[in-house]
Amino acid sequence: MTEQQRRELYEVLDYDEKAAIAESFELPKDALKARIQAELKRGSFALKTDPHGVAKEIICVVFDEFQATGIQRRDNLEVLTSLGGLSVYDGTAKDTLFPQIVHVKQDSPTLRSATDHDPKDPFFYMKFENNPLDERADTALTIRMRHMEVVYHRGYVEAIYKFFKPPGDRLESVEALLVNMPLSVIFPVTKVIDRQQRVGPSKVCARKHELALSMRCKPTKRSIYKWI
Numbered sequence: 001m002t003e004q005q006r007r008e009l010y011e012v013l014d015y016d017e018k019a020a021i022a023e024s025f026e027l028p029k030d031a032l033k034a035r036i037q038a039e040l041k042r043g044s045f046a047l048k049t050d051p052h053g054v055a056k057e058i059i060c061v062v063f064d065e066f067q068a069t070g071i072q073r074r075d076n077l078e079v080l081t082s083l084g085g086l087s088v089y090d091g092t093a094k095d096t097l098f099p100q101i102v103h104v105k106q107d108s109p110t111l112r113s114a115t116d117h118d119p120k121d122p123f124f125y126m127k128f129e130n131n132p133l134d135e136r137a138d139t140a141l142t143i144r145m146r147h148m149e150v151v152y153h154r155g156y157v158e159a160i161y162k163f164f165k166p167p168g169d170r171l172e173s174v175e176a177l178l179v180n181m182p183l184s185v186i187f188p189v190t191k192v193i194d195r196q197q198r199v200g201p202s203k204v205c206a207r208k209h210e211l212a213l214s215m216r217c218k219p220t221k222r223s224i225y226k227w228i
Contacts, residue, residue, distance in 0.1 A: 030133060031074060033074065035070070037067070039066070039067050040066040042064040042065075044062040044063070046061070047059050047060075047160065047163050058091055058160060059160060060089045061087075062087045066082070066083050068080070076133055078128070078130075083125075086103075088101050092159045101150065104123045104148055105146070105147050123148075124146075126142065137210040139210070140212040141212070143216070144215075145216070145217040145218065
């Protein structure tokens, strides 16, 4: 086959030889370009009064099996994060019947401890996708959360409020600063809204973005008891 005959055949078949060679060197859609993963087996943070003196713990939050993963493909970005378990302990009430005021309820009968959890069914799971591989939408967001049990009493609520409440002299300074501060500094988003309102409606309507949202959150059980 001569060069002229080959060009004629390509024109009949609507085949671009150079484009085919360039596509052969492109990565497939599901090929990984980068992958970053971070994992924290267990962590905690607590609020304490008088840390330089007689430290007294107000509340303590304990979490485990925190994972975060970022995946970059040719035209796709995925961000996944999950939290295996979450517990909150109250330090304001002595000899209380409910030292653990927040815990994740276990669905599996084989998990006896409140801190145990099924790695395949974490307490919280979130997945964000930009240009999903299955092309179901432009952006996809999946959220799953298991149900918790929360024990409420006013003791730790008042203690947390007192912990974050600034002293009286500082509170007056903050109030004076907010009163004298221009509204454009406090609410900068108003400028953005005003700027967007000037854009013609045809340009706004021309922007179309499809979001696929999937949520599965189980209800939270709340218990209330009085404490004096």
